[in-house]
Amino acid sequence: MNTKPKTLLLGAAASAVALSAPGPSASQAPINPPPAARAGVTSFAEIVERVAPAVVSVETKRQVAVRFPTIPGFPFELFPDRGARPPTAEGRAAGAGFFISADGYIVTNNHVVADATEITVTLKDQRELKARVVGRDEPTDLAVLKVEGRDFPYVSFSNAATPRVGDWVIAVGNPFGLGGTATAGIVSAYGRNIGSTFVDYIQIDAPINRGNSGGPTFDAHGRVIGVNTAIFSPSGGNVGIGFAVPAEVADRVTRDLIAHGRIERGYVGANVQTLTSEMAETLGLGARKGVLVAEVTPGGPGDRAGLQSGDVVLRVDGRTTENASRLTRAVAAARPGDRLRFEVLRDGAPRSLEVRVELRPSERELAGLPQQEGQPGDGPGARLGLAVAPLDELTRRRRELPPDITGVVVQSVDPASDAARKGLRSGDVIVRVNERRIARPSDLADAVAAASSSGRTSVLVFVHRERGRLAVPVRLIGAKDDGRPAP
Structure with missing residues (x-):
């Protein structure tokens, strides 16, 4: 997981x-x-x-x-x-x-x-x-x-x-x-x-x-x-x-x-979160504790076993799963090839699923990061002249970021872009664009698209850099007077 x-x-x-x-x-x-x-x-x-x-x-x-x-x-x-x-x-x-x-x-x-x-x-x-x-x-x-x-x-x-x-x-x-x-x-x-x-x-x-x-x-x-x-x-x-x-x-x-020379952990391919009392109430589960399956990786072990988004996992191999960490560690402790029995609630009815565990991918693979730093192209930051990546834990540690910082990491900057002229650089963490907070690359793409559709030719990019924060107005590539074709 x-x-x-x-x-x-x-x-x-x-x-x-x-x-x-x-x-x-x-x-x-x-x-x-x-x-x-x-x-x-x-x-x-x-x-x-x-x-x-x-x-x-x-x-x-x-x-x-x-x-x-x-x-x-x-x-x-x-x-x-x-x-x-x-x-x-x-x-x-x-x-x-x-x-x-x-x-x-x-x-x-x-x-x-x-x-x-x-x-x-x-x-x-x-x-x-x-x-x-x-x-x-x-x-x-x-x-x-x-x-x-x-x-x-x-x-x-x-x-x-x-x-x-x-x-x-x-x-x-x-x-x-x-x-x-x-x-x-x-x-x-x-x-x-x-x-x-x-x-x-x-x-x-x-x-x-x-x-x-x-x-x-x-x-x-x-x-x-x-x-x-x-x-x-x-x-x-x-x-x-x-x-x-x-x-x-x-x-x-x-x-x-x-x-x-390495650690092998189990993996079932699901994003999970601890079931809060508010979530339990909305699902009609009362005070029941468990872990909500938020997303299942298509084609992954959980998907093949029938695990679905919205399932509430109550037990794994008979052991209760009161929070997401306990479930993730139970899966990680299994060896690739082991079979785990998931007891879940789906639409209020109990079900039992057997999931064959696979080897957990590396953190970089799970974060969807390329093996080498990307270049501006057709990605979420293309209209800003930026190649960006998710802010994973490895990057957070290397960039020495406090735990309350969320955003996306700038991997490279098109030297011909307005972003380069304004001083954006590799390693910057984009935390907000205009009024939108950024948590993942898709948020950046959505914020840029919203600004463009409303007729704006530039956006205000809020960047965390070396324990400080600054706001940088960046003209969109393809905007009027930019002098460059839209990507």
Whole structure:
């Protein structure tokens, strides 16, 4: 079903096979520091001294699109061919990670290493080692790296009781590229939903900033309880709201990545949403709980099994589905080829359907994004001279967008368009056009069509860019005096 902590700053393993994490070598045991609090005296010094050697800085190189000054005629002279792609240059980013085995396996965030052409990890003793990606998982934003060597200091994911809300935690990472830095705070909450289908995040107030992504969160006993992934920040810096992937999720995912290089999740091809009391009332279901099927992918497993839009899913394999997340995770936990029994209500009558689960496509495929950035053509943004794409979670993390931002991402700009002359650029997020809010590419097309049909020759495009918002009037291609044919 369908590098750096961010704003939000900033993407359950299906395998039922029991896997073993890489074990310690004979000469290296896992770090096991004592509790931080004794006899009413609290200090984290001894814990930090013991666990810090297992935490590394992660630096990456990647190719990024070059952004040019927005002055008239530039870069049109450099790129007279409308189909030409803008040049790229080498970009650098930094995050954090930590050893989970003595033989060199490192956990970090997917968004730290995604698309990296070169990865270097720096240890506490300042050794620099080249790393390779073992596996990445976009939905949980986790990745595993490997460096050559042995007898590395490492830490383990906690299998003990989780800290209570209010208990101390310690975050260690690489904020702003400064290197190993420890901060302390408390567990603020559990079960936070910040956009990932497969993770209920831990919220902490231990200060974490840009570059902390992928670093560990420790409890007061020095056990890893989470992987730092995101912060909520209107300013771009720490405001005391950080999020970590829980240890039980990170442990399962990293084990499967090490064993198989990827995570296989089940998929039935349906968009679902939690049935609210208002929805239940309109459907005549009273106080019944369940999950509403909003859309079924044509030709998908659910469609072939007879699942229909409007069905209310009550149980899957006998287990209740009180909300959309629970249903999605139940499907994701199934292996491709498994058969799941869906108990649904349709027109008030109960039905039972057997759905044969398939392999869940990648997040990029589910979002309908091309494998490479698009070009202006006949798409939803064509009359603005823009190629746009949905704002998926991977893009949200890379663009470091807060969770309340919805819209579409500009992938490329026709250099001969008014949008280019007005300064619109790749990476901008269009959140509104005139009076219409934009949530998907079709909204953009509808807004432009409505303006054109009412006789307007331009639209006011509201753009979110680098933690700010601006309004840009853009003349429609094909409008009077534009000097260009309509697409």
